[in-house]
Amino acid sequence: MVDLTVATTYPEYNLAEDKKNIKYPEFVEENGIKILRIKTLPHHKVNFIVRGISQISMPYILERKIKKYLDKVNIIIVYSPPLPLAILGAKLKHYFNARFLFNVQDIFPQNAIDLGILKNKFLIKFFKNMERKAYLNADLIFVHSENNLEFLKKNYPDMESKFTVLHNWIDTKQFNGISRTNKYRKLYEIEDKFIILFAGVMGPSQGLDFVLDLAQRVQDLQDIVFLFVGDGMERSKLEDLVRDKRLKNVLFKPFVSKEEYPYLVKDCDVGLVSLTNKNKTPVVPGKILGYMAAKIPVLAFLNKESDGHNIIKDANCGLSCIHGDIKEAELLLRELYKNKNELTVYGENGYKYVVNNFDREICIQRIIEYF
Numbered sequence: 001m002v003d004l005t006v007a008t009t010y011p012e013y014n015l016a017e018d019k020k021n022i023k024y025p026e027f028v029e030e031n032g033i034k035i036l037r038i039k040t041l042p043h044h045k046v047n048f049i050v051r052g053i054s055q056i057s058m059p060y061i062l063e064r065k066i067k068k069y070l071d072k073v074n075i076i077i078v079y080s081p082p083l084p085l086a087i088l089g090a091k092l093k094h095y096f097n098a099r100f101l102f103n104v105q106d107i108f109p110q111n112a113i114d115l116g117i118l119k120n121k122f123l124i125k126f127f128k129n130m131e132r133k134a135y136l137n138a139d140l141i142f143v144h145s146e147n148n149l150e151f152l153k154k155n156y157p158d159m160e161s162k163f164t165v166l167h168n169w170i171d172t173k174q175f176n177g178i179s180r181t182n183k184y185r186k187l188y189e190i191e192d193k194f195i196i197l198f199a200g201v202m203g204p205s206q207g208l209d210f211v212l213d214l215a216q217r218v219q220d221l222q223d224i225v226f227l228f229v230g231d232g233m234e235r236s237k238l239e240d241l242v243r244d245k246r247l248k249n250v251l252f253k254p255f256v257s258k259e260e261y262p263y264l265v266k267d268c269d270v271g272l273v274s275l276t277n278k279n280k281t282p283v284v285p286g287k288i289l290g291y292m293a294a295k296i297p298v299l300a301f302l303n304k305e306s307d308g309h310n311i312i313k314d315a316n317c318g319l320s321c322i323h324g325d326i327k328e329a330e331l332l333l334r335e336l337y338k339n340k341n342e343l344t345v346y347g348e349n350g351y352k353y354v355v356n357n358f359d360r361e362i363c364i365q366r367i368i369e370y371f
Contacts, residue, residue, distance in 0.1 A: 005034040005073075007066050009058070013044035014201065014231055016257035027069050038065045043082075044233075048117060055081075059088035066092065073098045075371060083108045083127065086134030093137065101370070102138035103166070106205075107151065107281045114280045115204055135159050140370060142166035145307035147282035164370075169363035170289040172355050175262045178294075184267040188253060193225040194337060196299065197268035199261070200287050202232035207276025207323055210301060212241050215250050217330050221337055226250045226272070229264060265294035269343065270318075270336055272299050277323040279303040284311065289358050292317055292350030297343045299336060301329055317350030 011024060024037050040061050041054035062085075073096040078089035086102060093100040109127035112118035118127070135141055135152075141162045143149050153160040185191040202208055208228070215226045226249060228238070235252065242250045256264050265271065271291025275283065284307045291298050298318030302308045312320045319336065321328040336343065356362075 003034075004032075005036060005070060007036040007038065007062055009043075010037045010039045014255055016255045016260065019257060026065070034069075036065060036069055038062055055084045058082065059084050059086075059091070062088055063091055067095070070096075072096065075099050075101065077101045077103060079103045079105060080134070081106050081108050083130055083134060086130070086137065090133070090137035093139075099139045100137060101140045101142065102134060103142040104148070104152070105144065105168075106283060107148070111205065111279060111281055111283070115276070115278050117204065132156070135162065138162060140164065142367075144168045145282055145284050145311075147305065147307045147310075148284075151282055166366060166370075167358050167363055168284070168286050168289065169358050169360045170293050170354065171360040172293045172351075173360075175266075175293045175295075178262050178266055180266050181263055182267060184256075184264050188227070188251060190225050190227070190251065192223065194221070194223050194270075194340060195225055195227050195268040196270045196272050196333075197227050197229065197265065197291075197296075198272040198274065199229040199256075199264065199290070200285075202228065202230055202235045202238060204234060205276060205279060206232075206234070206274045207278070207301075208234060208238055208274055209241060210276070210323060210326070210329075211272065211274055212238065212245065212247065212250065213326055214329050214333065215247050216245055217326065218333060218337075219247070219249060221334075222249075224249055224337065227253065227268065229253045230255050261290070262294060265290060265296060268296060269340065270299050271296050273302065273308065274300070275302045275306055275308070275323060277303045280305055282307045284308045288312070289354055292354040292358075295344070295347035295351045297336065297346035298350065299332060311353075315350050315353035317346050317353060 027036050038061060040058050043051050043054040073092060076089050076092050076098050078085050080086060089100045089102060109118050109124060113124060118124055135156055143152060143163060143165060144167055146165055149163055149165050152163050182191060211226065218224055239252055273285040273288055275285060282305045288298055288308055288311060298312055300308055300312055300320035301323040302320060304322045309320050312318050319332040321332055
């Protein structure tokens with residue numbers, strides 16, 4: 001029997017409206033899993049200095065609380081970002097004499113350097129050293145795609161034996177039996193629209209101002225609406241741009257709950273993913289899997305290095321081009337719109353691919369084998 005404890009920050013950000021006023025106990029058991037929710041310094045919608053201080057202090061705050069509630073640990077799994085949590089993984093590894101598995105979702109600090117967020121030479125060196133120490137202390141390092149694996153092997157050849165691919169997963173069962181209800185179409189008053197959905201965090205990495213440029217170019221397709229559901233440090237800027245451009249085909253709505261998410265996606269025609277071409281790492285946006293599981297086609301504008309292009313091509317679940325190529329992006333969108341009666345083929349292809357490659361049960365079995 002597995003005794004599992006999840007330590008996380010206290011839920012304050014990126015919440016659905018009905019989850020915002022819930023008060024959670026610090027330590028509780030839910031569905032057989034012990035959950036430790038720990039309050040930390042602010043790290044959402046704050047400037048990068050405050051966020052940096054918050055992230056660097058986070059492992060020390062979490063360490064104290066974890067040691068308070070747990071007296072035995074065999075395996076520690078740490079996700080990055082934020083990278084400083086690797087400090088916690090290393091400290092707990094030695095404290096509990098446990099194995100430390102490190103799951104790298106975004107390759108930091110390289111992604112922050114590429115985006116122009118991290119420019120100071122001292123800070124770059126500081127975080128590069130932190131990254132190397134994180135990899136040295138970890139017993140095994142997961143990345144979510146093959147090109148991410150090659151990227152890290154190339155940059156850290158002395159530790160290449162530690163790196164392995166563990167694809168991100170999705171629980172496809174949460175979409176089973178759910179069909180379009182038009183609930184969100186009615187709620188948002190867009191019942192008769194061709195809906196292009198972006199659901200998730202709106203940050204600098206997504207480059208969503210490019211999507212607004214696209215929205216401006218396709219205003220002649222009067223039943224198209226770009227639906228942004230979520231929040232993030234770029235949302236207010238994007239809303240200002242919509243007002244400045246006087247766009248009538250863009251709509252912003254707050255996060256929906258995890259339980260409601262499948263109904264939201266099912267109500268839409270196309271799932272949109274975007275990563276600015278300033279990114280130079282092979283990152284794959286996780287929301288691609290949600291769209292595939294919901295059987296809707298994917299429209300992706302990604303940096304050329306992203307493995308998302310390969311997934312969409314291999315699955316034949318939609319169309320993608322390099323972020324920043326506005327003419328190609330417009331061409332792809334108009335192609336999807338013109339052939340909208342055939343979009344179910346993309347949707348079915350995506351569903352079959354995600355079930356065979358990224359279903360939760362498949363990926364969990366792989367991680368158990370690593371244990």
